[in-house]
Amino acid sequence: MATPRTGPRTMFAKIWDRHVIARRGENSLLYVDRHLVHEGSFHAFRNLASRGLKVRRPAQTFGTADHYAPTVGRKLEDAPGAEIRHMLTTFHNNVTANELTAFELDDPRQGIVHVVGPELGLTLPGFVLVCGDSHTSTHGALGCLAFGIGQSENEHVLATQTIWQTTPKVMRISIEDRLPRGVTAKDVILGIIARIGTGGATGYVIEYAGAAVRGMTVEERLTVCNMSIEAGARAGMVAPDDTTYSYLCDKPYAPAGAAWDRAVGNWRLLASDPGASYDRELTLDAEMLAPMVTWGTSPQDALPIDGHIPDPDDARDPTDKMRLRHVLRVMGLAPGIPLEGLPVDRVFIGSCTNGRIEDLRAAAAIVRGRRAHVASLVVPGSETVRHQAESEGLHRVFQEAGFEWRHAGCSMCVGTNGDLGTPGDRIASTSNRNFEGRQGRGVRTHLMSPAMAAAAAVTGRLTDVRKLGAW
Ligand SMILES: CC(C)[C@H](C(=O)O)[C@@H](O)C(=O)O
């Protein structure tokens, strides 16, 4: 559908229209307000340099070391292996050569790009923000259009501060009512993906709306928008409101003084107009949601904790039947068994989905006064989060329970820094992808909320956190 020029407009259309510089057929050239880079952007920097170019707008481009960051210490030598160290050195050389502000291992602001952007105020409402990383959808929680880009697009943005895009469609997902006890933002997004599937939002930008979303903190909205990409969406967005402004007002890179007042005045105009039309609408009742756990190798393979492993024989479609058989083999699960009570070998609390301070507080509330039954790792999403958690004494709660408390990075979400499970491990993980082998060869991943992962750590089994009495 073409963007309507007049009449009620969606938040997406307002931001998009304001950034279009040129049109060529189906494609629009968009101005990019903010470009974020991590170690994975090395191809783009290499190609840029080979064309004799430098970053066009260094003041709008920020870098952070996250995927390869060692979490056991902050020195290059803490990284296991020459390849990992090479990635970190290459990143350093690229940001230095282009005179970019970057948060490297020794910087107190270092962390996962999608945690660092919002918490430093590098992500602002109304922006077009891009990064060579699929979970860039996270930033849309602040009311901007944020999406992941590929390496050649990344090079184009570095060189021109613009990007060619086709106009996506817009879907509104309204989550009405209030979240029940023990149900978190992670359960909301896993519930949505279980319902619409990993291709359910392909070609769309999702706008999350409804009372449950309005009632969420910014951190909870970030969790929801983070996993939009797992439903195939180009981006996820939440209209900015007073919750957004009070989150942003004291952030280092947010506007200050009179500029802040002017900015808020403009941001207040961003929300979709009443009566704006969407290409697709979906409404979910929050009251129906429960703590969710994935049982398969795709984020859509999610069920409430009181669910049972599906039986491939119940699948009508032969392709589904085959896929299910394969998934259950990979996951080491038998049809019909209950999810609750399944023993786990390891727990990972962290990632750009659930590595923020509220996530660590929620996990610590369950862990306090209990002991970890299995190897458990807490990796704050950023050093800012780590320092905040330490000032609240959360690190001691985890350490006294036998958890490992690390420095910030992507860590076991993807294991590119060497933090991996061992073959056969079943991991309760707060990350966003449960793809086969993502956390290590032969490792089985179950995605869940921080509270649920903490419950699994202290019982050694998939556990309904509502039964631990902490809620
Ligand atoms: C390495 C990076 C490009 C990748 C992504 O795009 O998402 C990673 O962050 C991931 O989560 O798998």
Ligand code: SF4
């Ligand atoms: S924490 Fe995981 S999902 Fe997020 S950017 Fe890092 S690897 Fe990707």
